[in-house]
Amino acid sequence: MDNTNVLEVKDLAISFKTFEGKVQAVRGVNFELKKGETLAIVGESGSGKSVSTKAVNRLLPEKNSIIESGQILFEDKDLLTISDKEMQKIRGNDIAMIFQDPMTSLNPTMQVGRQIAEPMMKHQGLTKEESTQKAIELMKLVGIKNPQQTHKHYPHQFSGGMRQRGMIAISLACEPKILIADEPTTALDVTIQAQILNLMNDLKKDLDTSIIFITHDLGVVAQMADRVAVMYAGQIVEIGTADEIFYNPMHPYTWGLLASMPTLDIHQTDLYNIPGSPPNLLHPPEGDAFAPRNEFALAIDFEKEPEMFKVTDTHYAKTWLLHPEAPSVTPPAEVVRRKQKYERLYAEKKNERHVGGEVVGSRG
Numbered sequence: 001m002d003n004t005n006v007l008e009v010k011d012l013a014i015s016f017k018t019f020e021g022k023v024q025a026v027r028g029v030n031f032e033l034k035k036g037e038t039l040a041i042v043g044e045s046g047s048g049k050s051v052s053t054k055a056v057n058r059l060l061p062e063k064n065s066i067i068e069s070g071q072i073l074f075e076d077k078d079l080l081t082i083s084d085k086e087m088q089k090i091r092g093n094d095i096a097m098i099f100q101d102p103m104t105s106l107n108p109t110m111q112v113g114r115q116i117a118e119p120m121m122k123h124q125g126l127t128k129e130e131s132t133q134k135a136i137e138l139m140k141l142v143g144i145k146n147p148q149q150t151h152k153h154y155p156h157q158f159s160g161g162m163r164q165r166g167m168i169a170i171s172l173a174c175e176p177k178i179l180i181a182d183e184p185t186t187a188l189d190v191t192i193q194a195q196i197l198n199l200m201n202d203l204k205k206d207l208d209t210s211i212i213f214i215t216h217d218l219g220v221v222a223q224m225a226d227r228v229a230v231m232y233a234g235q236i237v238e239i240g241t242a243d244e245i246f247y248n249p250m251h252p253y254t255w256g257l258l259a260s261m262p263t264l265d266i267h268q269t270d271l272y273n274i275p276g277s278p279p280n281l282l283h284p285p286e287g288d289a290f291a292p293r294n295e296f297a298l299a300i301d302f303e304k305e306p307e308m309f310k311v312t313d314t315h316y317a318k319t320w321l322l323h324p325e326a327p328s329v330t331p332p333a334e335v336v337r338r339k340q341k342y343e344r345l346y347a348e349k350k351n352e353r354h355v356g357g358e359v360v361g362s363r364g
């Protein structure tokens, strides 16, 4: 990983026109993505993870989405203002996306192998034969069995896991600089999930791909992320290295979220529940959007939105608790109890990741 930014999202605000009014889905999001790093985005359902990342590839519904402000900088271009034609060259080529449901992004009427080969013909100028050959190789790489035969199969002839692999092969065919994975493995069984995560980590090492990984699973964050952004009500409320977020989370929402996220080892029934529910984004509250659910809320939380306070050069959190004059608070006991569990999990996963890295390294 080097320190170059491959993507910079600045002050991004997105809303949707609905019958009830304007939904302010993304409300001033800032982050950068470095070359070769994996940034995980976590947060409750509806917090704006998918909308902010779909904006990067301009995949928001044209009919009712509005970009209220912001810039998305990629290779000196603002992806929000370039022409559709320029965007088409970038989408699926420089910036690829993997979604949870492969059926919605695979073409049901086209052989899977062709779907992998087509973009290589289009963007890399390969012939039909060359691209077919490369598609077969890629299918083998992502673990699809008998690619010599199955490249001619249609999506419905594939199992769910194989379809997901097919979609990953498509998104990797052009060796994207940025891969955006939006809960790509949520619907898969754990064994296949683990294989696909390993595969993505290998490809990241081999090709220096930058990855944005949206997930609900803390184990996946621990296994994949170099940095973590926590979203709440359309904003990033905390961002830091994975170490900082796991060992030293600062925002009360992050405390609750970490304790409430399922992992393979922590069962659903043993999860903490953050009390209350997220605000209605038709009328976002004044002040800190998390205040009504925050047992540590200060008076100012209900009046004024906190700034992003700096914890370290890499760690920022949007909570008045970091103001020098704020009282010092510690996470609730229930959260601390689980915190030890997920710290252990994180240490374990991080360790696995390093072992994996050595295996890859020793091959080459």
Ligand SMILES: Nc1ncnc2c1ncn2[C@@H]1O[C@H](COP(=O)(O)OP(=O)(O)O)[C@@H](O)[C@H]1O
Pocket (backbone or CB within 6 Å): 016, 017, 018, 023, 025, 043, 044, 045, 046, 047, 048, 049, 050, 051, 052, 061, 064, 281
């Ligand atoms: N096409 C749409 N029309 C109206 N509202 C939308 C649309 N897509 C998303 N939203 C709203 O935007 C907010 C953020 O959604 P999303 O980014 O999908 O959340 P998540 O963090 O679960 O991925 C939610 O309140 C959602 O209801």
Ligand SMILES: [Mg+2]
Pocket (backbone or CB within 6 Å): 049, 050, 051, 182
């Ligand atoms: Mg989503």
